[in-house]
Amino acid sequence: MSELYRMLGQSGIDDDYLTGLTNKGIVKRAYKDIETADIKICDETEDGLTVTVDDVTCKLVMPLGESTCSCPSRSMCRHIITAFLYVKREFESEPEEVKQDENMSCSERTREAGELSTSAEKQTEDFSELLDYPLSTIKKQVGMNSFRTIYEHLIMENHAVITETSIVTVELENQGVKVKLLAPIEYSTCSCGRKEFCVHRAEAILRYQIYKEKISIENIAELIMSEGEEKLNKDGIITLAENIKQMLEEMISAGLARLSPELVSGCERFAIMCHNERLADFEKDFRTLSEQLRLYFGRHASFRIEKLLSDVIKLYGEANHIVHITDDREIYKLTERMRTEYVPSKPLDLVGMGYRHFKSQTGYEGEVIYFLEENTGKWYTYTNARPLYYEGKRAVRITGKEAAPWGLDCSMQELAQSRIHLSGCRVNQDNRLSSTSEAKAEIVGARAFTFDGVEKNSYNNFSQLFSEKFPTNASVWERNGYEQLVFIYPYKISEAFFDSVRQRFLMMLEDAWGNRIQAHIDYSNEESYNIKYLERLYQQIEKKKKKPACFFGKVYISEGMLKLYPIEYYEEQTTKADIFLSRKNVGKKKEQNGHTEEDKSANNMDNPEVEGLKDCLENCRNLMTQILQSGFTTVQAQTIEDIRRVQTTVLQYGLHYGGEMLGRLAEELEKRKHDMTIQGSEELVATFVRLNLYIIEALSKVKYDEVAWKFGHYEK
Ligand SMILES: [Zn+2]
Ligand SMILES: [Zn+2]
Incomplete structure (x- = not known):
C-alpha cells in the first residue's frame, strides 16, 4: 500500500x-460520479498518487489543494474531488x-491512540497555520x-459567526460574505x-486568532500605530492639549473684557x-467658540x-482630560x-420620511x-452638503431638485418620500449613509407607514414619549444633545403664533391628557x-374644527x-395610524401619569419644588x-459678596460640593483683591472650571426634572 494512499485515506478531510x-x-456532483464513472487507483509517483477518472488522470497529493488533473480546468476540478x-x-x-x-513509528502509534480516544468527542483539527499566521504578513x-x-x-x-469543523468558517454578516x-x-x-x-480572508483570520485568544485587538492597534506615517502623534496631541489649556486659562483669568478681538483668529x-x-x-468646538467670540466682540444681539x-x-475640561491620558x-x-470611517453595511430597506434644509455655522448648506x-x-x-461660497462666489442654491445618489433616477425631494432597497452602501457610526458609487438603490414604492418601525416611534401620549425617549440616566452633555426622531399625533393644536x-x-401641540409639546x-x-x-x-x-394628523420631527428638551x-406633516389618510395607535394605548386613558383628571392644568405649571x-x-x-467677563483680578466686591450669599442658599438645598467650591472661589478671589502680586492662576482656574461643570450638570438635571414633573415622571 502506498504512503499517499494511506495519508489521503486517513486524512481528516471531509465534505466541509x-x-x-x-x-x-x-x-455533490463528485459523489454521483464515484458511482458511475470508471475510476482506477494506479501507482504512486513523485507527482502524487495517480487516479484515473474516465479518461482524465489526476495526481493526488497532500495537501489536496496542490493536486493536479489532466483536464483543461486550471483550478480545483471535480475530477480531483471525485478521485x-x-x-x-x-x-x-x-x-x-x-x-x-x-x-509506523512508536511515537506515531501513541499519538494515533491518543487521537482515537478523543475522536469520540470531536476530532481536533490542526489549525496552527491559521493561528500562527503573522499579523505583519x-x-x-x-x-x-x-x-x-x-x-x-x-x-x-x-x-x-465563527464555526469550526474540518475547516474554519467565518461569516462576516455586516459585509454579507462567508x-x-x-x-x-x-x-x-x-x-x-x-x-x-482578499480583505475578508484577512479579517476572518484576525477574527479567528482573536477568538482563539492567540492575539488581542491591542496587538493590532500597536501594529497600526507603529507604522511610519500612520504613527499617532501622541506627543503632539498632548502638547496641543496643554496649549489649549493654557490659552483658556489665560482667557478665564484675564477676563473677556480685557481681551482683544484677535482672540477670534487665535x-x-x-x-x-x-x-x-x-x-x-475639538475642531468643531473651537469653530463654535470662535463664532461665539465673534458675536461677543461684534456686540451681536444673538450673543449669549x-x-x-x-x-x-x-x-x-476636554483638554484637561487629554493632558492626563x-x-x-x-x-x-x-x-x-x-x-468618520464609513463601513460596509448590510442591504437596507429604507423609507424616506422627510427632508430638511440646513445652513451650518461653518459655511455649508445642504439637505438631510x-x-x-x-x-x-x-x-x-x-x-447632501456643499460650501455656501465656492471660489469666492456664492454657490447655486440648493433646491431639493438635485439628483439623488446611488444611481437613482430621481431628485432628492422625490427620494425623501420613497421606499428603496439599498445595497453595497457604507454607513458610519451615526448611521449616516455615504454616497459611495459602489452602492446601488432601487425604488420599491412610495413612502409607507405600515411597518413596525413607525409604530415604535409613534406617539399620541406625550408623557409616554417622554419616558421612553428621554431616559433619566443620560449624562449632561448627552442630554443637551438629545434629539429624538418621532411621529406625533396631537389631539389638538391649542395655539400657534x-x-x-x-x-x-x-x-402648541396637546394630547388627549393635556400634555404639551411646543x-x-x-x-x-x-x-x-x-x-x-x-x-x-x-x-x-x-x-374646519378638524383634528390635526401627524407631525414628524425631532423632539428635544429646552426652556423647561x-x-x-x-x-414633515402628514395628512391623516396617508398614515392610517389610528389602528396601531389605538392598540398601543388601550386602557391608557384613565391612567393619568401622576395627575388626576381635574389636575390637567398642572401639566402647564411649574414645579414649585424645582423652581427655587x-x-x-x-x-x-x-x-x-460676570467673572468670565471681568477676569480674576478685577472682580467687584459686590460679586464676591453675592457668591457668599448664593453659597448659603446652595448649602440650604443640600448641595455640599457646590457650596464648598463656591466658598473656595470667594476666598481665593478675595485674597487676590488684597494682594495684587499673587502669580499664577492654574489652581483658581481649576476650581472655577470644576464649579462650573457642577453648575452645568445640576442645571441640566433640574431642567430635566422640570419637564419630567410636567409629564408626571418626576422622582425626588
Ligand atoms: Zn479535472
Ligand atoms: Zn473576499
Missing part, C-alpha cells in the same frame, strides 16, 4: 473541507490489519488602509469570489491645529454669555479616523433626508416656507419643556458669567 476547496455543487472521495472510500473498506502500517498582503479598516470593524464589534479558512491558507475561499487573498488657528491632528470634536461660558468650560489607544480613539429602516426600525440619514420679538414660530422654528430665509405652511395648517384646522422641530433650586443655580451661573 472539500466544499471550501471548491463549492457545494462540485462536491479523492473514491480513494477515501476504498481505504475505509480495507481490512483493519491492512490499514495498520507496519512501518496580513498587513502587507492587504495594505495599510484596508488593515486599518479591518481594525475598525473589529473595534466596532460587527457581527461575525470565508472558509483551510490549511494551507492558499486554499481558503471567500464568497466575494476573489481567487487571491481660536481659528487652534481649530486648524486640531484638524491637522484629526481631532474632529451663558453659551460662551459653557463652551469654554467644556473645552477646558497615558494610554495610546485612548488618544487614538479621540482622533476622527475612528468615527431621514430614512426609517423597515426591518430594524433604526433611523438613517443621508446628507409668530413671536416677533424673538423671531420664531411657536405652535413646535418651534427659528426664523430664517430657509424656514420661511415651512412657517407659512404651518400657519396655514393651523388656520385650516381652526376653521419638550420641544419639536417639525420636519433652578433660580439659585441660575444665580450661580450669572455670577460665573
Whole structure:
C-alpha cells in the first residue's frame, strides 16, 4: 500500500473541507460520479498518487489543494474531488490489519491512540497555520488602509459567526460574505469570489486568532500605530492639549473684557491645529467658540454669555482630560479616523420620511433626508452638503431638485418620500449613509407607514414619549444633545403664533391628557416656507374644527419643556395610524401619569419644588458669567459678596460640593483683591472650571426634572 494512499485515506478531510476547496455543487456532483464513472487507483509517483477518472488522470497529493488533473480546468476540478472521495472510500473498506502500517513509528502509534480516544468527542483539527499566521504578513498582503479598516470593524464589534469543523468558517454578516479558512491558507475561499487573498480572508483570520485568544485587538492597534506615517502623534496631541489649556486659562483669568478681538483668529488657528491632528470634536468646538467670540466682540444681539461660558468650560475640561491620558489607544480613539470611517453595511430597506434644509455655522448648506429602516426600525440619514461660497462666489442654491445618489433616477425631494432597497452602501457610526458609487438603490414604492418601525416611534401620549425617549440616566452633555426622531399625533393644536420679538414660530401641540409639546422654528430665509405652511395648517384646522394628523420631527428638551422641530406633516389618510395607535394605548386613558383628571392644568405649571433650586443655580451661573467677563483680578466686591450669599442658599438645598467650591472661589478671589502680586492662576482656574461643570450638570438635571414633573415622571 502506498504512503499517499494511506495519508489521503486517513486524512481528516471531509465534505466541509472539500466544499471550501471548491463549492457545494462540485462536491455533490463528485459523489454521483464515484458511482458511475470508471475510476482506477494506479501507482504512486513523485507527482502524487495517480487516479484515473474516465479518461482524465489526476495526481493526488497532500495537501489536496496542490493536486493536479489532466483536464483543461486550471483550478480545483471535480475530477480531483471525485478521485479523492473514491480513494477515501476504498481505504475505509480495507481490512483493519491492512490499514495498520507496519512501518509506523512508536511515537506515531501513541499519538494515533491518543487521537482515537478523543475522536469520540470531536476530532481536533490542526489549525496552527491559521493561528500562527503573522499579523505583519496580513498587513502587507492587504495594505495599510484596508488593515486599518479591518481594525475598525473589529473595534466596532460587527457581527461575525465563527464555526469550526474540518475547516474554519467565518461569516462576516455586516459585509454579507462567508470565508472558509483551510490549511494551507492558499486554499481558503471567500464568497466575494476573489481567487487571491482578499480583505475578508484577512479579517476572518484576525477574527479567528482573536477568538482563539492567540492575539488581542491591542496587538493590532500597536501594529497600526507603529507604522511610519500612520504613527499617532501622541506627543503632539498632548502638547496641543496643554496649549489649549493654557490659552483658556489665560482667557478665564484675564477676563473677556480685557481681551482683544484677535482672540477670534487665535481660536481659528487652534481649530486648524486640531484638524491637522484629526481631532474632529475639538475642531468643531473651537469653530463654535470662535463664532461665539465673534458675536461677543461684534456686540451681536444673538450673543449669549451663558453659551460662551459653557463652551469654554467644556473645552477646558476636554483638554484637561487629554493632558492626563497615558494610554495610546485612548488618544487614538479621540482622533476622527475612528468615527468618520464609513463601513460596509448590510442591504437596507429604507423609507424616506422627510427632508430638511440646513445652513451650518461653518459655511455649508445642504439637505438631510431621514430614512426609517423597515426591518430594524433604526433611523438613517443621508446628507447632501456643499460650501455656501465656492471660489469666492456664492454657490447655486440648493433646491431639493438635485439628483439623488446611488444611481437613482430621481431628485432628492422625490427620494425623501420613497421606499428603496439599498445595497453595497457604507454607513458610519451615526448611521449616516455615504454616497459611495459602489452602492446601488432601487425604488420599491412610495413612502409607507405600515411597518413596525413607525409604530415604535409613534406617539399620541406625550408623557409616554417622554419616558421612553428621554431616559433619566443620560449624562449632561448627552442630554443637551438629545434629539429624538418621532411621529406625533396631537389631539389638538391649542395655539400657534409668530413671536416677533424673538423671531420664531411657536405652535402648541396637546394630547388627549393635556400634555404639551411646543413646535418651534427659528426664523430664517430657509424656514420661511415651512412657517407659512404651518400657519396655514393651523388656520385650516381652526376653521374646519378638524383634528390635526401627524407631525414628524425631532423632539428635544429646552426652556423647561419638550420641544419639536417639525420636519414633515402628514395628512391623516396617508398614515392610517389610528389602528396601531389605538392598540398601543388601550386602557391608557384613565391612567393619568401622576395627575388626576381635574389636575390637567398642572401639566402647564411649574414645579414649585424645582423652581427655587433652578433660580439659585441660575444665580450661580450669572455670577460665573460676570467673572468670565471681568477676569480674576478685577472682580467687584459686590460679586464676591453675592457668591457668599448664593453659597448659603446652595448649602440650604443640600448641595455640599457646590457650596464648598463656591466658598473656595470667594476666598481665593478675595485674597487676590488684597494682594495684587499673587502669580499664577492654574489652581483658581481649576476650581472655577470644576464649579462650573457642577453648575452645568445640576442645571441640566433640574431642567430635566422640570419637564419630567410636567409629564408626571418626576422622582425626588
Ligand atoms: Zn479535472
Ligand atoms: Zn473576499
